[in-house]
Amino acid sequence: MSVHSLTAKKIISRVRQVFPDAPESYIMSLLNDALVEAGLYSTKGMSAKVSVVADQMFYDLSDSAKDSSNNVLELNKIHRVDFMDDDGDYIKIPRLLDGETLMFDITSESVIEQPD
Amino acid sequence: MASSISYPEDKVAWFIKDSSLGLVSNYSSTGTTRTSRKAWQAVDHAVTDGLLLHYWAEPKKITSIGDTPDIDNTFHLALVDYVKMCLYMDRAGTTQGESSGIAFQLSEMHKRKFQESVRRFGNRRREKTGGVRAILPYNFQ
Secondary structure, three states, rough: OOOOOOOHHHHHHEEEEEEEEOOOOHHHHHHHHHHHHHHHOOOOOOEEEEEOOOOOEEEEOOOOOEOOOOOOOOOOOOOOEEEOOOOEEEEEOOOOOOOOOOOOOOOOOOOOOOOO | OOOOOOOOHHHHHEEOOOOEEEEEEOOOOOEEEEEOOOOOOOOOOOOEEEEEEEEEOOOOOOOOOOOOOOHHHHHHHHHHHHHHHHHHHHEEEEEEEOHHHHHHHHHHHHHHHHHHHHHHHHHHOOOOOOOOOOOOOOOOO
16 A cells, blocks of 8 residues: 655645646646755755766766766765775765865866866 | 775765865875875775765656655645745735735745745654664763
8 A cells, every 4th residue: 555645736736725726837836946945955865876986086966967877866965975895885984074175186177167 | 896995984085065075085006095295185096886975865856747746745745835835925916905914924824834844854754763862972981
């Protein structure tokens, strides 16, 4: 037995109890706005694998970033990172909170925004 | 390609730089630990699936009327509140007098309900593990 959930159609019918003349396309647009807003908070947890490239310091996290299976990450906020050890196990690695490394590698990094 | 780092927790660290994940390591493939002032550099060897990221993701867009929102069903009613919040605000802006005030108040009510379920509680309300939380103090001995 599946859990109860609402489709976009059901949400529109609930809204139209109060706003019978609201256009369907406008409600759909507001629904997508709501999903973007809800996505800012801890609502959808995910995990993804990314391959490490030799001598590459920065890895893309933008809206178009992809994992090692070429799926879009759709990432908003990272809360943990694991690194594979020499046994093939994933081990949690620490986060540098200020991100202020002494040496900044820019020469090999394609994901850092640079002026054209 | 496999990793050659035995203790990543000591030799690798991550940080966020704008829209990028920074990854630094003081491990050298020659087998030595770098100790100079330029010790922390990029990982010097490739590792297939070397990183496992745990993150909060953005829900997928709704494209058709039959779609179910890409978010846990406990948040579906909050989506209704968000839509009503916007529509009542539209009404408040397009009407005058008492009905405008009422529409504004109803918009605020739905805004509070949306924020309470999504912003204030987020994952805590639907956390699958549940139960009492305990804090284990650090042992200073």
